Amino acid sequence: MQGHRPDSAPTPALIALSRERHATRRWRKPAAYGFARNRRFVPLVLAETDLAAAAMPLVFAQGGDGDLPQPVALLRLNADSSPYVTDDGRWLAPYIPAVLRVYPFSARPAPQDDATAPPRMELLIDEGSGLISDDARDARFFDPYGAPSKALDAVIGFFRHYETSAAATRTALQALMQARTPDGAGLFTPLRHGDTVQQGLLALDRAAFDALGDDSFLQLRAAGAIALAMAHFISRTQLDWLARAERALAQQSDPQNTAQDSAAGSSRPDIADFLSALAIAQQNDGQVQHAAPTTTTTTTTTTKGTT
Incomplete structure (x- = not known):
């Protein structure tokens, strides 16, 4: 995975966090998720795929x-x-x-001179987010002595856990890429919804997956790839729902449709109200997850100018 930049939206102004540039500056968490509204997709790691697949389609972005x-x-x-x-x-x-x-933060592998040293991640900040400030009410990046603040330490800890799960995800993906059916067919295929091919996105071919021999299946299980594949297959039922939601919202935003509904004295169910109710129900059940992926790690996450 090439860092952890979460989408195919316009490239954010990612800058490596450093004492030299950010020693006296501060940041705050976004009050809402408007920054994600136009994003086509966001990356996932193995530790969160089951939870994500229950809420939205889990597919694959084609690599270079x-x-x-x-x-x-x-x-x-x-x-x-x-x-x-x-x-x-x-x-x-x-x-x-x-x-x-964790927005407006991101991370990427840091350059290393010693190939035998533990991997390091370089912490990035989106300076175009509007969340970087000099407001004393916001969290500091660094304390007066130049060490990461407690708030920044929490972000660094998040990415340590995240990178460990990302490494496990890469192992699972490598196994899926290498898997072949007895007749030599691979598992990945372009993602289709209806008659439309979704450019740049891939799916797993369920028929090919089911045709794998026992040895191939056991190799996938050993690599942790079975759970990822199952989450993907189950989540694809969400594609139809996503398409329906988009059509419903498009109809709601059409002034002609709104005028016709008002004249007829009818009201179309509000998809946003439905989703809000669903989110509240899930919160009440304790199913909304806000913690970082819970894995252990030896990966080091750094900022420029820190050790």
């Missing part, structure tokens, strides 16, 4: 030459904005992908 596909939560199919985010930035789905919860 030599890169592995990446599991992603699909936030929209054909619309310009996601049904999971309201106009005022409320997140409606019962699960929030991990990388959205």
Whole structure:
């Protein structure tokens, strides 16, 4: 995975966090999720795929030459904005992908001179987010002595856990890429919904998966890939729902349809109200997850100018 930048939206102004640049600056968490409204997808790691798949389609973003596909939560199919985010930035789905919860931070592998040293991650901040400030009410990046603040330490801890799960995810994806049916067919195929191919997105072919021999299946199980594949297959039922939600919201925003409904004295069910009710129900059941992936790690996450 090429860092943890969460989507195919316009590239944010990602800057490496450093004492030199950010020693006296502060940051705050976003008050809403409007920053995710136009994103097509966000990346997922193995530790969160079951929870994400229960709430939204889990598919795969096609990698570049030599890169592995990446599991992603699909936030929209054909619309310009996601049904999971309201106009005022409320997140409606019962699960929030991990990388959205840690915005405006991101991370990427840090350059290393010693190939035998433990991997290090470089912490990034989106300076175009509007969340970087000099307001004394906001959290400091660094304390007066130049050490990461407690708030920043929590972010660093998040990415340590996240990278451990990302490494396990890469192992599972490598196994899925290498798996072959007895007649030599691979598992990945372009993602289709109806008659439309979703450009840049992939799915697993269920027939090919079911045709795998016992040895291939056991190799996938050993790599942790079975859980990822099952989450993907189950989540694909969400594609039809996502398409219906987009059509319903498009009809609601059409002035002609609104005028016709008002004249007829009828009202169309509000998909946003339905999603809000679902989110509240899930919260009441304790199913909304806000913690970072719970894994252990030896990965070091750093900021420039820190050790």
